[in-house]
């Protein structure tokens with residue numbers, strides 16, 4: 160195999176509870192991850208030059224800071240093929256949107272490059288490399304919708320009803336680090352007890368982000384007119400849940416002009432994994 164094209168799907172946090180702060184500054188979380196059949200596309204090709212090049216990346220991310228580059232670098236010690244990589248990125252996911260775009264790009268890179276360079280690492284090894292790149296990377300590497308604890312890396316796969324989602328990006332960039340270091344973030348939600356229901360959950364970051372970014376509050380108020388809605392991750396994107404793609408599309412048609420949105424179905428298995436199975 161010399162080339163691979165894979166999706167780097169979006170994730171949604173169907174809820175996000177902050178249970179406490181650890182000594183290293185990271186937060187103990189409880190969250191429910193699902194994947195969407197929508198995301199960035201990454202094309203990987205082996206090349207003769209021993210380099211890693213990326214085309215199509217947003218201009219404001221220097222090559223060495225790109226999580227795609229960092230993920231490929233992690234695999235260099237394991238490669239069996241002395242060839243470089245030319246990577247093409249089609250960026251669709253809003254950055255700093257809470258849909259995990261950078262983390263998903265990193266995970267898709269680990270999955271694809273592990274094959275192209277014949278590294279032979281298993282999923283546990285790739286997830287362990289992934290968490291050094293970001294707390295959200297392991298769920299994308301493992302590729303199963305999951306209930307997560309720890310910093311988001313302790314994953315228990317769960318089967319969720321597959322729904323249609325309208326995801327709206329209010330056009331503001333929220334820094335995950337800024338939210339997690341803010342003094343007003345609530346950090347004391349108790350762990351859910353067994354038998355918990357989604358109706359008893361929420362996104363603990365939502366109130367603070369709405370206060371700091373009025374556009375996020377406006378977006379949620381607008382979506383709530385049509386369907387149950389929440390913010391994902393630390394924002395800024397918000398999502399509304401529908402029983403059909405057609406119902407979600409009807410609301411997308413009415414989206415105010417200054418907001419971006421997309422409709423996608425959820426998936427219990429990451430589309431990157433499904434595509435990888437087909438390619439192998």
Ligand SMILES: C[C@](O)(CO)[C@H](O)COP(=O)(O)OP(=O)(O)OC[C@H]1O[C@@H](n2ccc(N)nc2=O)[C@H](O)[C@@H]1O
Nearest residue numbers: 184185186262293294295296310311335336339392393
């Ligand atoms: C909020 C979520 O999107 C929920 O899925 C993730 O937990 C964030 O995952 P991520 O973007 O991959 O996070 P990282 O790149 O590891 O960290 C970004 C910033 O968020 C903080 N952070 C992240 C995850 C976590 N459990 N506690 C934290 O306090 C980190 O200190 C860091 O300053």
Ligand SMILES: Nc1ncnc2c1ncn2[C@@H]1O[C@H](COP(=O)(O)OP(=O)(O)OP(=O)(O)O)[C@@H](O)[C@H]1O
Nearest residue numbers: 225226254255256257258259260261262264295392
């Ligand atoms: N390939 C990449 N795609 C997007 N962002 C990247 C990438 N590489 C590095 N980054 C950096 O990571 C930051 C966070 O990007 P990302 O889109 O993952 O945010 P997010 O959706 O809020 O993530 P999360 O939900 O995991 O908090 C960006 O602001 C950017 O500086």
